[in-house]
Amino acid sequence: MSNIPKDLKYTKSHEWVKPNADGSITVGITHHAQDLMGDMVFVDLPKAGTQVTSGKECGVVESVKAASDVYAPVSGEIVEANVALSDSPETVNKDPYGSGWMFRLKPANKAEVDALLDAKAYEALVASEKH
Amino acid sequence: MGFKTPLYDNHLKMGAKVVDFGGWDMPLHYGSQIEEHHKVRQDCGMFDVSHMNVVDVKGANVRDFFRLLLANNVDKLKTKGKALYSCLLTAQGGVIDDLIVYYMDDQWFRVVMNAATREKDMAWVNAAAKEFGGLTVTPRNDVAMIAVQGPNAKEKVYQALGEALRAPAGALKPFHAVTVGELFVATTGYTGEDGFEIILPSKAAPFTWQMLNEAGVPPIGLGARDTLRLEAGMNLYGSDMDETTTPLESGLAWTVALEPADRKFIGREVLDKQKAQGVPRQLVGLVLEGKGVLRNHQKVMCDGAGEGEITSGSFSPTLEQSIALARVPAAVKVGDRCTVDLRGKPATVRVVKYPFVRNGKSCI
Numbered sequence: 184m185s186n187i188p189k190d191l192k193y194t195k196s197h198e199w200v201k202p203n204a205d206g207s208i209t210v211g212i213t214h215h216a217q218d219l220m221g222d223m224v225f226v227d228l229p230k231a232g233t234q235v236t237s238g239k240e241c242g243v244v245e246s247v248k249a250a251s252d253v254y255a256p257v258s259g260e261i262v263e264a265n266v267a268l269s270d271s272p273e274t275v276n277k278d279p280y281g282s283g284w285m286f287r288l289k290p291a292n293k294a295e296v297d298a299l300l301d302a303k304a305y306e307a308l309v310a311s312e313k314h
Numbered sequence: 315m316g317f318k319t320p321l322y323d324n325h326l327k328m329g330a331k332v333v334d335f336g337g338w339d340m341p342l343h344y345g346s347q348i349e350e351h352h353k354v355r356q357d358c359g360m361f362d363v364s365h366m367n368v369v370d371v372k373g374a375n376v377r378d379f380f381r382l383l384l385a386n387n388v389d390k391l392k393t394k395g396k397a398l399y400s401c402l403l404t405a406q407g408g409v410i411d412d413l414i415v416y417y418m419d420d421q422w423f424r425v426v427m428n429a430a431t432r433e434k435d436m437a438w439v440n441a442a443a444k445e446f447g448g449l450t451v452t453p454r455n456d457v458a459m460i461a462v463q464g465p466n467a468k469e470k471v472y473q474a475l476g477e478a479l480r481a482p483a484g485a486l487k488p489f490h491a492v493t494v495g496e497l498f499v500a501t502t503g504y505t506g507e508d509g510f511e512i513i514l515p516s517k518a519a520p521f522t523w524q525m526l527n528e529a530g531v532p533p534i535g536l537g538a539r540d541t542l543r544l545e546a547g548m549n550l551y552g553s554d555m556d557e558t559t560t561p562l563e564s565g566l567a568w569t570v571a572l573e574p575a576d577r578k579f580i581g582r583e584v585l586d587k588q589k590a591q592g593v594p595r596q597l598v599g600l601v602l603e604g605k606g607v608l609r610n611h612q613k614v615m616c617d618g619a620g621e622g623e624i625t626s627g628s629f630s631p632t633l634e635q636s637i638a639l640a641r642v643p644a645a646v647k648v649g650d651r652c653t654v655d656l657r658g659k660p661a662t663v664r665v666v667k668y669p670f671v672r673n674g675k676s677c678i
Contacts, residue, residue, distance in 0.1 A: 218331075227605070247537065
């Protein structure tokens with residue numbers, strides 16, 4: 184059941200990253216991550232203006248089963264958080280790559296984005312975790 | 315690869331996410347555990363509980379045996395088919411397992427025990443029965459068990475499995491059972507809703523499951539089973555009590571029959587002593603006042619009374635907030651505020667009387 188869009192970038196901690204035309208990136212958690220967690224009940228996101236550091240936690244998702252940190256895929260400044268998720272966290276399960284996006288971030292260094300995993304590398308990571 | 319119930323293929327066909335539960339490959343959910351939870355509260359749903367351990371004990375002195383074996387008193391079982399919830403205790407008063415015992419007839423009692431404790435339960439019961447003498451202990455590995463729960467559960471069961479069930483099963487009071495043909499139908503459950511638990515031949519289980527589903531009963535996984543039982547304030551063995559805790563410290567004093575005082579049962583001495591000296595710890599309900607989810611084993615700080623621990627913490631889909639059962643010092647009272655360390659941040663919880671939800675409605 185791998186659902187890994189080809190046009191996105193990925194992290195080892197199961198976030199997806201979509202580069203936008205304005206230079207910002209949109210970040211969410213992957214289909215695989217939401218599937219492992221199960222039904223989401225709370226999403227706690229960084230506020231706009233927050234400076235985040237690559238690989239450091241910047242938010243939390245909690246499902247009925249477990250809590251998990253959300254990590255900043257690259258360093259930069261949060262431009263916008265998807266505040267709609269606080270009222271409907273289940274959107275993360277229903278549409279993880281669409282309306283379940285978590286925040287937009289302005290990367291400090293574009294090279295960090297380019298260095299993220301591509302779909303093929305992420306697929307290999309997911310496959311290796313299943314064994 | 316774990317054990318599989320007779321309904322394993324049905325689960326796969328219905329898109330179950332399968333997980334290991336006490337050595338069994340069981341459905342966690344069939345898509346969304348929260349939606350499944352709501353279905354049971356608002357309409358109905360069915361659970362495969364065939365992993366549970368059904369054991370028939372027979373012999374002329376079977377009642378005397380259970381009088382000794384169980385903390386609750388089987389003398390409360392006066393009519394055939396009546397069920398009783400009890401703990402099975404060690405000599406030290408620790409809980410080996412919790413179970414339901416049915417009075418089938420004067421020479422036959424049936425017990426339903428947990429799956430994850432099967433081996434130690436059987437070792438204990440077999441050893442006790444051998445010492446007692448004159449009994450046969452038969453694990454019913456030839457049966458399956460389906461729980462159908464929810465406000466519309468009974469009606470759907472009659473629709474699916476035949477009108478012949480309506481009169482005998484419909485007449486059952488709570489915690490009673492009746493045998494109709496090959497079906498053993500009991501008004502028991504683990505959700506706080508109306509419904510039945512049905513024990514049936516393994517061979518008949520896949521077809522019966524399908525008939526129920528065609529009558530509009532959706533399958534419900536173990537995920538929702540856990541949040542439903544927690545809302546209903548029902549203990550989970552291994553989380554809320556185990557061999558290191560007595561039933562008196564686990565919210566189960568109501569299941570311990572200390573009267574009549576001359577009934578000897580395994581573990582009694584410790585319970586008598588604990589009761590006389592005062593039970594040091596108690597199980598209480600907690601409601602988290604803010605956002606987040608309480609989790610098992612989180613520490614509970616109770617001002618002036620000491621510390622406790624969450625034994626079952628989760629999210630209540632009905633109340634849309636986090637609830638928990640916790641073992642705390644005896645001095646803690648309903649209405650008190652305590653503090654839980656929630657992932658490094660202190661969070662305030664309110665101590666409440668449970669159940670949290672009964673028959674679809676909030677009790678807190």
